[in-house]
Every structure is written in structure tokens, then in C-alpha cells.
Amino acid sequence: MSGMLSAGLRLRETGLSPRWTLILCGLLLAAAIAGPFVLYPVFLMKALCFALFACAFNLLIGYVGLLSFGHAAFMGSASYITAHVVKVWGFEPLAGILAGTAVALLLGAVFGWLAIRRQGIYFAMITLALAQMIFFVALQVKFTGGEDGIQAVPRGRLLGVIDLSDTFVMYYFVLVIFLIGYAAIYRTIHSPFGQVLKAIRENEPRAISLGYRTDRYKLLAFILSATLAGLAGSTKSLVFQLASLTDVQWQMSGEVVLMTLIGGLGTVFGPVVGAFIDVTMENYLAQYGSWVTVMQGVIFVICVLTFRRGVVGEIIYLAQRASIGRSQAPPPSAAAQAAPGE
Amino acid sequence: MLSFLPHFALPPTPALFAQLLIGLINGAFYAMLSLGLAVIFGMLNIINFTHGAQYMLGAFCAWLALNYLGIGYWPALILAPLAVAAAGIVLERLFLRHIYRLDHLYGLLLTFGLALIIEGVFRQYYGSSGQPYSIPSELNGAHDLGFMFLPNYRAWVILASLAVCIGTWFLIERTRLGAYLRAATENPVLVQAFGINVPRMVTLTYGFGAALAAFAGVLAAPIYQVSPLMGSNIIVVVFAVVVIGGMGSILGAVASGFVLGVIEGLTKVFYPEASNTVIFVVMAIVLLAKPAGFFGRAA
Numbered sequence: 001m002s003g004m005l006s007a008g009l010r011l012r013e014t015g016l017s018p019r020w021t022l023i024l025c026g027l028l029l030a031a032a033i034a035g036p037f038v039l040y041p042v043f044l045m046k047a048l049c050f051a052l053f054a055c056a057f058n059l060l061i062g063y064v065g066l067l068s069f070g071h072a073a074f075m076g077s078a079s080y081i082t083a084h085v086v087k088v089w090g091f092e093p094l095a096g097i098l099a100g101t102a103v104a105l106l107l108g109a110v111f112g113w114l115a116i117r118r119q120g121i122y123f124a125m126i127t128l129a130l131a132q133m134i135f136f137v138a139l140q141v142k143f144t145g146g147e148d149g150i151q152a153v154p155r156g157r158l159l160g161v162i163d164l165s166d167t168f169v170m171y172y173f174v175l176v177i178f179l180i181g182y183a184a185i186y187r188t189i190h191s192p193f194g195q196v197l198k199a200i201r202e203n204e205p206r207a208i209s210l211g212y213r214t215d216r217y218k219l220l221a222f223i224l225s226a227t228l229a230g231l232a233g234s235t236k237s238l239v240f241q242l243a244s245l246t247d248v249q250w251q252m253s254g255e256v257v258l259m260t261l262i263g264g265l266g267t268v269f270g271p272v273v274g275a276f277i278d279v280t281m282e283n284y285l286a287q288y289g290s291w292v293t294v295m296q297g298v299i300f301v302i303c304v305l306t307f308r309r310g311v312v313g314e315i316i317y318l319a320q321r322a323s324i325g326r327s328q329a330p331p332p333s334a335a336a337q338a339a340p341g342e
Numbered sequence: 343m344l345s346f347l348p349h350f351a352l353p354p355t356p357a358l359f360a361q362l363l364i365g366l367i368n369g370a371f372y373a374m375l376s377l378g379l380a381v382i383f384g385m386l387n388i389i390n391f392t393h394g395a396q397y398m399l400g401a402f403c404a405w406l407a408l409n410y411l412g413i414g415y416w417p418a419l420i421l422a423p424l425a426v427a428a429a430g431i432v433l434e435r436l437f438l439r440h441i442y443r444l445d446h447l448y449g450l451l452l453t454f455g456l457a458l459i460i461e462g463v464f465r466q467y468y469g470s471s472g473q474p475y476s477i478p479s480e481l482n483g484a485h486d487l488g489f490m491f492l493p494n495y496r497a498w499v500i501l502a503s504l505a506v507c508i509g510t511w512f513l514i515e516r517t518r519l520g521a522y523l524r525a526a527t528e529n530p531v532l533v534q535a536f537g538i539n540v541p542r543m544v545t546l547t548y549g550f551g552a553a554l555a556a557f558a559g560v561l562a563a564p565i566y567q568v569s570p571l572m573g574s575n576i577i578v579v580v581f582a583v584v585v586i587g588g589m590g591s592i593l594g595a596v597a598s599g600f601v602l603g604v605i606e607g608l609t610k611v612f613y614p615e616a617s618n619t620v621i622f623v624v625m626a627i628v629l630l631a632k633p634a635g636f637f638g639r640a641a
Contacts, residue, residue: 067450069450114626114629114630117630118629118633118634120445120446120447121446121447121449121450124389125581125582128578128581129578129579129581129582129585129622129625130622130625132578132579132582132622133619133622133623136618137619139618140615250578254454254458257451257454289465290462290463290465291462291466292462293458293459293461294458294459294463294466295462296455296462297454297455297456297458297459297462298459299455300452300454300455300456301437301455301456303451303455304441304451304452304455305437305440305452308444308448
């Protein structure tokens with residue numbers, strides 16, 4: 001797997017001091033809170049849902065080195081379940097989200113259990129095939145509404161009190177969900193568990209020889225990633241009041257790969273940036289029909305050929321190089337620094 | 343869910359054989375496409391996600407040639423694979439050769455991007471609906487085999503795909519060129535040291551794989567309609583076939599293609615609701631029982 005990772009993942013997360021990190025986080029949070037007063041709230045909510053989706057995906061590719069090409073299955077099935085539970089069973093929205101997320105968790109457990117038997121490209125193909133199976137199930141099962149999907153899903157009252165049909169209220173609800181998911185991912189990456197994941201990414205046989213049961217770690221990471229992708233899907237179905245086949249299609253699995261790639265594989269904040277870029281692009285190019293697909297393909301090609309660090313990865317890389325240049329100190333690990341430039 | 347339970351009444355024989363035939367036809371396409379994937383993977387270590395798009399390009403080349411140049415089916419059967427192979431060689435020289443040093447996953451992502459571009463362009467100009475392509479007049483009609491009618495064109499597809507698969511197997515396993523190819527797969531540096539131009543062999547292999555996909559596309563044009571989405575619809579299934587068969591052996595890819603096509607056809611008879619998903623279910627079972635696939639080397 002080391003090739004995938006030499007694309008900039010060995011860089012330290014940021015070259016920033018704790019104080020600057022805190023200031024930057026504060027600024028971003030302020031921007032997120034002020035966001036709906038400046039930008040169209042539904043656009044922001046869509047971007048936040050996709051950002052969470054991409055972060056969940058990145059947990060696997062960036063920190064365990066597993067490329068899942070089937071994450072649409074988790075997003076899509078969670079959004080169907082939430083839509084059904086809220087609309088047909090009349091549950092309140094939080095229960096709906098929990099139900100959808102729980103289904104994604106179970107699905108993730110089954111998929112992960114099957115897929116971690118193989119590595120590398122086979123893993124990607126297996127997840128893609130399993131997700132396609134979910135697509136066909138969604139197409140045929142009655143409750144999903146086939147081509148129409150589940151429409152006019154009520155947002156309802158959160159815990160029976162807070163009215164989510166108000167766009168601003170809904171936005172802050174989505175923001176809180178995003179922050180919870182993001183915090184979960186951040187904690188995972190920076191925990192001892194996350195360190196083991198990174199060890200597996202770098203050298204799985206070695207991690208095994210050190211006594212780690214890597215399959216368990218991989219499965220757990222897969223389930224976590226699937227669950228959070230489901231959380232994103234459940235939330236999205238409430239935002240758009242719609243669950244449709246778009247969310248389970250393989251194109252969606254490809255899109256989340258793209259977002260993560262643009263933002264930077266294996267960077268904590270990269271997928272968020274990538275998701276915003278992708279959603280913005282889709283918004284502006286929506287009128288041009290299939291050219292959106294072409295454009296996404298072009299970006300894929302450019303990213304793979306020349307821009308493998310992604311936006312955030314590139315910024316971190318440049319910042320580190322600058323700080324190394326200033327201190328005149330020899331680079332901490334010359335090989336690791338040189339590899340991403342290859 | 344109970345309404346989903348199969349009712350195991352034996353269907354009338356003609357229906358059974360008809361579905362078996364459809365299964366064989368689908369299997370022929372799975373076989374040709376997974377063969378191309380295996381050939382490309384063996385040499386380039388890349389899973390060619392563009393394969394579906396190249397299959398679609400083959401069908402579209404035939405359709406465009408017929409409608410704009412008046413070139414019929416038989417010349418198209420040769421010309422379309424050549425054209426797609428040429429395009430494939432350009433792709434390899436321009437893009438793929440830059441990423442051989444990187445992780446395999448980048449190859450998957452790059453060819454995925456290329457597939458999106460090709461598909462998007464065709465969808466923009468031809469929409470998502472299919473264009474009809476008629477069966478060549480020589481192959482119209484059907485034979486009565488006593489227990490069923492066998493349309494001539496379908497018989498031709500099965501024979502042609504078998505010929506292509508066996509020919510490819512012979513080329514790779516029984517000729518000098520194939521021996522070079524297999525040697526270069528094992529140890530490219532050493533083979534290069536013997537004075538064989540390995541990069542050119544890699545390029546030609548990719549062209550050959552693309553041509554296989556295009557040939558399958560031309561064969562498919564009269565059966566399925568010619569549509570920009572035909573490639574991406576089939577490629578995911580072919581991936582599952584490749585996971586089941588493993589990419590270690592040519593005959594393995596061909597055999598699992600045909601067998602899975604037949605399994606799919608039979609599912610359509612006994613339990614039609616599952617016919618879309620049965621190959622994925624088989625894949626899951628194979629993963630449990632034999633994680634490396636039936637003919638695969640451990641990956």
C-alpha cells in the first residue's frame with residue numbers, strides 16, 4: 001500500500017503551533033455559524049452532508065489505506081431508511097437519523113466482513129460490486145419507491161420541540177451533526193486505535209508481527225466509516241426531504257472518492273474542502289448536463305497525474321517546506337519529504 | 343419479503359432453454375471483458391476501469407460507421423476494435439505510463455476518470471437512450487433445434503466470443519510473443535535486459551485489451567441497444583466476475599464469465615427478482631469460501 005500513501009500522507013498534519021491551530025479552528029467555526037447569512041443555506045447544508053460523507057470515506061482510504069468504491073451503499077440505504085421511518089412511520093427526525101445510521105452500521109459490518117478478505121484493488125472491486133447489489137435491491141424493493149424515490153419527507157420537530165422546517169434551524173442542526181461526526185473522526189485518528197490503523201496502512205505484515213490483529217482493526221474502521229457515511233446520508237435525506245436512487249448509485253461512490261482526492265487523501269480537513277469544491281462545481285455546472293461528469297473525469301485525471309496531495313495536502317506540504325527552509329535544519333525525514341514530490 | 347420466496351415449479355422447457363441461451367450470451371460478454379481486464383492487469387498492473395467505456399466505444403464506432411459512412415457490420419467488426427485500440431494506445435502513452443510506479447489504486451482512479459470523460463461526452467451528444475443497430479442480413483433468421491429456436495445471430499456471438507477467447511489464450515500461452523509477455527509480467531527488468539522493448543509491449547497490450555472490449559461492443563450492438571451507459575452497466579458485473587475468477591489465469595477468466603452468465607440466466611427462470619443481484623451474491627459466497635477466487639493467485 002505504501003505507494004498510495006507516499007502521496008503526502010506521511011506529512012505531519014499541520015505545521016501550525018497549537019495557538020494558531022486554535023485560532024484557525026475558531027475562525028472556521030465562526031464562518032460556519034455566520035455561513036447561512038451570507039450563502040444559500042441549502043447549498044451549505046448539502047456541502048456539509050457531503051463533507052461528512054467524504055471525511056468518513058477518508059477515514060478508510062487515508063488512514064487505513066483501503067479504497068472503498070461502494071460508500072454510496074451506506075449513504076443511500078441510510079437515507080432511504082430515515083426517509084421511510086420519518087415519513088411512513090411518523091417518527092421524529094432524530095430517531096429517523098439514528099435508525100438510518102444504525103442500518104448503515106449493520107450494512108458496514110457485513111460489507112466489511114466480506115471485503116477485508118482481500119486487499120488493494122480487489123477490495124475496491126468487491127465494495128463496488130456489493131454496493132451495486134444494494135442499488136438493485138433499492139430499485140426493486142417496494143418501500144424505496146423505485147425511480148421516484150421517497151419524496152416529500154417531512155423534517156418534523158426535533159425531539160418534538162424544535163421545528164426543523166425552518167431553514168436556519170435546520171442548518172444549525174446539520175452543522176451540529178457534522179461537528180459531532182467530524183469530532184468522532186478526529187478523535188479516532190488521534191487515538192491509540194488510530195495509530196494502529198496508520199501502522200496497518202504503512203506496513204500491514206509488520207503490524208501483524210507486532211501482535212495486532214489487523215483484520216479486527218480494519219473491520220472496526222470500516223464499520224465506523226460506514227456508520228458516519230450513513231449519518232451523512234440520513235441527514236441529507238432530511239435536508240432535501242428526498243431519498244432517491246442517486247444516493248445509492250456507483251456514481252456517488254465515485255464522487256466521494258473525487259472529493260477526497262481534490263481535498264487531500266489522509267488529511268483531516270481535506271475532504272471538507274474537497275466536498276465544498278465539488279458541490280460548488282456541481283451547482284455552477286448543473287445547467288450544462290453531462291459536462292459535469294466530463295469535468296469530474298478531467299479533475300480525476302489531473303489529480304491523479306499531477307496533484308496527488310490535494311488542496312490541503314499541498315498547503316501543508318508547502319508550509320512545511322517553508323518552515324524547514326526558515327529553520328535551516330535538515331528535514332526530519334528526507335525520504336518521506338521527497339516521496340510525495342515524485 | 344415473503345412474496346419474494348421462489349416458487350419452484352419447473353418452467354416449460356422452451357423458456358428454460360431461452361433463458362439459458364440469454365445466459366450464455368451474457369456470459370460470452372462477461373468472458374470477453376474479464377479476459378481483457380485480466381490481460382491488461384497482468385501486464386500493466388492496472389485495473390482498467392475504462393474497459394466498459396471502450397466496450398461502449400466499440401459499439402458506437404460500429405453505429406457511427408453505419409450511419410455516417412455506410413460501413414456495415416462485418417467491416418466494423420474489424421475496424422472498430424482497431425480504432426479503439428489506437429485510442430487506447432494514445433491513452434496509455436499520454437496518461438497511464440506516468441503512474442506505473444505508483445500504487446495500483448491510482449491506476450483504478452485514473453482509468454475511472456477517463457471512463458467518466460468518455461461516457462459524459464457520449465451522454466451529452468446521444469442522451470441515455472439506446473440507438474438500434476440491426477442484425478446483419480446474413481445472420482437473420484433462426485434454426486429450429488427441436489427443443490427451441492436458436493437465432494442465428496446469437497449462435498454467431500457465442501462462436502465468435504469462444505474463438506476470440508481461445509485465440510487469446512493460444513496467443514499468450516502457446517506463442518513466442520506470449521512467452522515474452524508472460525516473462526515481462528514476471529520480471530520486466532530482466533526481459534528488458536534481454537533486449538526486448540518492454541514499454542512497447544505494455545503499450546500494445548493495452549491496445550489489445552481495448553480492442554477486445556471494442557470487439558465485444560460491436561458484437562453486442564445488435565443484441566443490446568447502443569447506449570452511452572451500456573459500458574458502465576456491465577463493467578461492475580464484470581468486476582464481480584473477476585473477483586470470483588481471480589485474474590491469475592486466462593482460462594479462469596473465460597470460464598467464470600460463461601458460468602456466471604449461465605447462473606444469471608437460470609436465476610431469471612427460477613427466481614427473476616434476484617437475477618440482477620445473483621452474481622454479487624455468488625461473489626460474496628466465493629469470498630467466504632475461497633477468498634483468493636477460483637483461479638486467482640493471492641493478491
